[in-house]
Amino acid sequence: MTSKKIRPGRLLKAPESFLDPQFIAEVKQHGFDETRRAFLRKSFLAASAALTAAPLGEALAAPAQGDPDILNLPPWTTTLGKPVASRPYGSPAKYEMNLVRRESPGLASVSQASVAFTPLQGMFGIITASGLHYERHHQGWEEIDPSRHRLMINGLVKRPRVYTMDDLMRLPSVSRIHFLECGANSAMEWGNVAVPTVQYTHGMLSGSEFTGVLLSTLLEDAGFDRKRGQYLLAEGADGSSMTRTLPMERVLDDCLVAYGMNGEMLRPENGYPLRLVAPGIQGVSWVKWLRRLEVGDKPWNAKDETSQYADLMPDGMQRQYATIQEAKSVITSPSGGQKLIDKGFYNVTGLAWTGRGKVKRVDVSFDGGINWHAARLEQPVLPKALTRFNIDWVWNGAPAILQSRVIDDTGFVQPTYTQLREVRGTRSVYHNNAIQSWKVAESGEVSNVQV
Amino acid sequence: MRLPIVFGCFAAAVTLTAQADYAGVGRDATPAEVAAWDIDVRPDFLGLPPGSGSVEDGEELWIEKCSSCHGDFGDANHVFPPLIGNTTTEDIETGHVASLKKGGAVRTTIAKVSTVSTLWDFINRAMPWNAPKSLSTDQVYAILAYLLNLAEIVPNDYVLSNENIAEVQQRMPNRNGMTRDHGMWTIDGKPDTHNTACMKNCKKEATILSSLPDYARGANGDLSKQNREYGPVRGVPTPEPGAAAPAAAATDDKTPGPPTAILAANGCTGCHGMDQKVVGPAFSHVAEKYHGQADIVSRLSGRIRNGGSGSWGSIPMPPQPQLTDAEIQTIVEWLAAGAKH
Numbered sequence: 001m002t003s004k005k006i007r008p009g010r011l012l013k014a015p016e017s018f019l020d021p022q023f024i025a026e027v028k029q030h031g032f033d034e035t036r037r038a039f040l041r042k043s044f045l046a047a048s049a050a051l052t053a054a055p056l057g058e059a060l061a062a063p064a065q066g067d068p069d070i071l072n073l074p075p076w077t078t079t080l081g082k083p084v085a086s087r088p089y090g091s092p093a094k095y096e097m098n099l100v101r102r103e104s105p106g107l108a109s110v111s112q113a114s115v116a117f118t119p120l121q122g123m124f125g126i127i128t129a130s131g132l133h134y135e136r137h138h139q140g141w142e143e144i145d146p147s148r149h150r151l152m153i154n155g156l157v158k159r160p161r162v163y164t165m166d167d168l169m170r171l172p173s174v175s176r177i178h179f180l181e182c183g184a185n186s187a188m189e190w191g192n193v194a195v196p197t198v199q200y201t202h203g204m205l206s207g208s209e210f211t212g213v214l215l216s217t218l219l220e221d222a223g224f225d226r227k228r229g230q231y232l233l234a235e236g237a238d239g240s241s242m243t244r245t246l247p248m249e250r251v252l253d254d255c256l257v258a259y260g261m262n263g264e265m266l267r268p269e270n271g272y273p274l275r276l277v278a279p280g281i282q283g284v285s286w287v288k289w290l291r292r293l294e295v296g297d298k299p300w301n302a303k304d305e306t307s308q309y310a311d312l313m314p315d316g317m318q319r320q321y322a323t324i325q326e327a328k329s330v331i332t333s334p335s336g337g338q339k340l341i342d343k344g345f346y347n348v349t350g351l352a353w354t355g356r357g358k359v360k361r362v363d364v365s366f367d368g369g370i371n372w373h374a375a376r377l378e379q380p381v382l383p384k385a386l387t388r389f390n391i392d393w394v395w396n397g398a399p400a401i402l403q404s405r406v407i408d409d410t411g412f413v414q415p416t417y418t419q420l421r422e423v424r425g426t427r428s429v430y431h432n433n434a435i436q437s438w439k440v441a442e443s444g445e446v447s448n449v450q451v
Numbered sequence: 452m453r454l455p456i457v458f459g460c461f462a463a464a465v466t467l468t469a470q471a472d473y474a475g476v477g478r479d480a481t482p483a484e485v486a487a488w489d490i491d492v493r494p495d496f497l498g499l500p501p502g503s504g505s506v507e508d509g510e511e512l513w514i515e516k517c518s519s520c521h522g523d524f525g526d527a528n529h530v531f532p533p534l535i536g537n538t539t540t541e542d543i544e545t546g547h548v549a550s551l552k553k554g555g556a557v558r559t560t561i562a563k564v565s566t567v568s569t570l571w572d573f574i575n576r577a578m579p580w581n582a583p584k585s586l587s588t589d590q591v592y593a594i595l596a597y598l599l600n601l602a603e604i605v606p607n608d609y610v611l612s613n614e615n616i617a618e619v620q621q622r623m624p625n626r627n628g629m630t631r632d633h634g635m636w637t638i639d640g641k642p643d644t645h646n647t648a649c650m651k652n653c654k655k656e657a658t659i660l661s662s663l664p665d666y667a668r669g670a671n672g673d674l675s676k677q678n679r680e681y682g683p684v685r686g687v688p689t690p691e692p693g694a695a696a697p698a699a700a701a702t703d704d705k706t707p708g709p710p711t712a713i714l715a716a717n718g719c720t721g722c723h724g725m726d727q728k729v730v731g732p733a734f735s736h737v738a739e740k741y742h743g744q745a746d747i748v749s750r751l752s753g754r755i756r757n758g759g760s761g762s763w764g765s766i767p768m769p770p771q772p773q774l775t776d777a778e779i780q781t782i783v784e785w786l787a788a789g790a791k792h
Contacts, residue, residue, distance in 0.1 A: 316552030338684035368657020415644035
C-alpha cells in the first residue's frame with residue numbers, strides 16, 4: 001500500500017524530509033519550475049508550523065545561522081574527560097537506561113518463576129548484550145561458587161565421571177554463535193493481540209557467542225553406550241534442579257557445555273558457571289547451572305515435558321517433545337509502541353532465525369502481505385544463529401502494515417497466523433512462529449495487529 | 452587412489468593424538484556421589500526409591516507445607532496455576548482428559564500430565580517452593596497420595612508405595628493424551644505448515660483480524676520510557692491504567708531504592724509480595740499491622756534475623772543470617788514508614 005522500492009543510500013535529509021517522494025520525483029522529471037517552487041514555499045510554511053507544534057521537531061528547526069549544537073561547542077568538547085578505569089567493568093551510557101529487561105505484568109505472581117524480556121526494539125546486529133539477555137527461571141537464580149561447582153556424567157556410561165570447573169576449562173574448547181529462544185516466546189499472542197511491543201511479543205530471544213566443551217568430548221571421555229544411549233538428561237544445580245531430555249543425535253551434533261558467553265563468563269541469570277547449549281532447540285532445554293548429565297535408553301517425561309512445554313492441539317492431544325524451534329522472524333524497528341519521527345526514509349530492520357539450519361532469505365511486506373520485497377541480510381549468516389535483515393523504506397505518511405517472512409535453507413516458509421491456527425488451533429501456548437504484523441497509522445504510531 | 456589413502460592415515464593419526472586421553476582432567480564418580488545426585492525417576496519407575504505414604508499423612512503435610520501456594524485442595528491459582536480439577540471419572544477410564552478437547556476449562560496439572568512418575572520426581576526435586584529437597588521419601592509418597600486422592604484417582608484410605616505406583620499409572624486421567632507424531636523432535640522432521648513465498652498480489656486485501664485493545668496500551672508501562680529518546684523512532688507515551696498500575700510501576704518506572712533492592716537480592720520477594728499475600732504476608736500488610744507500634748523496629752528486626760511463625764499463619768519464615776544489621780535496619784525502617792514502593 002505504501003511500499004516504494006528505492007535505491008540503497010538515498011537519504012532525505014532534515015529539514016526537507018516533509019517533502020513527499022512524489023514531489024521529488026516530479027521535480028526530477030519536470031525540473032524546478034514556478035508551479036513547483038510555489039508548492040515548495042507553501043510546504044516550508046506548513047512544515048515550520050508543524051515543527052513549532054511538535055516538540056519532536058525542535059531539533060530540526062535550526063536558526064538562520066545554523067544548529068546551536070554545532071555553533072556553540074558543548075561541554076564534552078571543551079572540558080577534560082574522565083580517566084581510564086573510572087568504571088572498571090563499564091556500563092552503558094546514562095542515556096541508554098530505557099532499554100532494559102522487563103517483566104510483563106500479570107504473567108506470573110512470583111518473580112522467581114517468571115520472565116524478563118529482552119528489549120529487541122532498540123538492539124542491533126545478532127549478538128545480545130549479556131546484561132540484556134532474557135531471563136526465565138523456574139525457581140529463582142543463584143550465584144554459584146564456581147570452585148564448588150561440579151558436573152557429573154552417569155547412566156549408560158563405562159565410567160561415571162566428575163569434572164570441576166578447573167577440569168572443564170582445561171579441555172579443548174569451541175566458540176559458537178547461536179540463538180536462544182524460549183519455546184513459549186510469543187505465547188501470549190496465540191489467540192489474539194495481547195501485548196504492545198516487540199519486547200513482550202518476541203523478547204524471549206537472544207543471540208550470543210558461547211564458549212565451552214563439545215558434549216561429544218565429555219560423553220566419549222565417560223565411554224557412553226552409543227547403541228542404547230539414545231537420550232540424554234540434563235539437570236540443573238538450582239532449587240528446582242530442572243531436568244530435560246535431549247535426543248542423542250542432536251547432542252552429538254553440536255551441543256556444548258558452555259561456561260563463556262560473549263567473551264566473559266556466563267552471567268548468573270544465564271546459568272553461571274555452566275549451562276547446556278543446545279543449538280536450534282527451545283530454551284528450556286538449555287539447562288542452566290548444569291550439574292549432571294545422564295545417558296539413557298528412554299526419555300524421562302520431566303515436569304517441563306508433560307505438564308509444561310507440551311503443545312495442546314485442537315483435538316485435545318498434547319504434542320510432547322516438540323523441541324526444534326522452527327523458522328521465525330520479526331521486524332524490530334519500527335515496531336509496536338514506537339512512533340516514526342517524520343515521513344521519509346527509514347531502514348526497516350529485524351531478526352530472522354531457524355532451528356533447522358541457516359536463514360536463506362527474508363522478505364518484507366509494507367501492505368500487510370499483498371506484495372513482498374527481498375530484504376538485505378547482514379553478514380555473517382550462521383547456522384542456528386540470529387540473522388539481521390534490513391530493507392529501505394520511504395514512508396509517505398499513509399497507513400501501512402509491516403511484516404517479515406523468513407525462508408530457511410530447508411525451503412520452509414514462515415507461516416501466517418491463519419495457516420498456523422488451521423493446524424494447531426489457538427491453545428498451544430508454545431512454538432508460535434507466525435508472521436508478525438505492525439500497523440503504521442497516519443500519525444506515525446506503530447501498533448501490534450494480526451492480519 | 453593413493454593420495455586419499457595417505458591423507459586418510461594422516462588424519463587418523465591426528466585424531467588419535469587429539470583424543471589420546473585428557474590426562475589429569477576429571478575423575479571417576481564414586482557410587483555415593485552418583486546416589487547423592489541421581490534422583491530422577493523415569494516413567495518406567497527407574498530411579499524410584501522404595502517407600503510409602505498414606506493419603507491421611509499426605510493431607511497433614513499438605514496443609515503444613517503446600518497449601519499456602521496451592522490451596523487446601525490443590526485448586527488455588529493465586530501463586531501458581533491450579534494442580535487439581537477439570538478431570539472426571541470418565542477421563543480415568545479413557546486416559547484422555549475431555550476438558551482439554553473442549554477448551555475454555557482451566558488446564559490443571561493433573562489434567563495435563565501423563566505420567567505419575569513426573570509428579571513424584573518433581574515434588575521430590577523441587578518442592579516445597581522455598582525449601583526444595585527437604586522432604587523425606589515417605590513424605591513425597593504421602594503428599595502425592597493426597598494429590599491423587601483429590602483428583603479421585605485413589606481412595607481415601609490409600610497408601611501409595613513403590614509396589615503399587617504402577618497400578619496408579621493405569622488410572623492417570625491423561626495417560627493417553629500425549630502424541631509424538633510431529634516434526635519437531637528431529638532436525639529433519641516434516642513441518643505441519645506449508646506457506647509459499649509468493650511475492651506479488653498474494654491476496655486481495657489485508658484485513659486486520661486483531662489489534663491491541665485500548666485498555667492494554669499502557670498495561671506494560673509507559674512505552675516512551677522503553678525506547679531511546681533519539682533515533683528514527685520514539686516510544687509512544689502510554690499512561691498506565693489506574694487499576695493495573697502497581698506491578699508495572701514497580702518494575703518499569705523506578706529504579707528500586709535500597710530497601711526493595713535488598714528484598715529482591717535476598718530472595719524475600721519469593722515469599723512476600725508488595726501488596727499481595729504469596730507464601731508469607733505482603734509487605735504492605737506487615738506495615739499496616741505494626742503501624743505506629745513503639746517496638747516495631749526491635750520486633751521486626753528479630754523476626755527477620757531469626758525467622759519464626761504464628762503471626763501470619765503456620766508457615767515458618769526461615770532465619771536470614773546473611774543480612775547485615777544495616778540491611779535489616781533499612782528494611783524495618785522502610786516497613787515502619789509504610790512499605791512504600
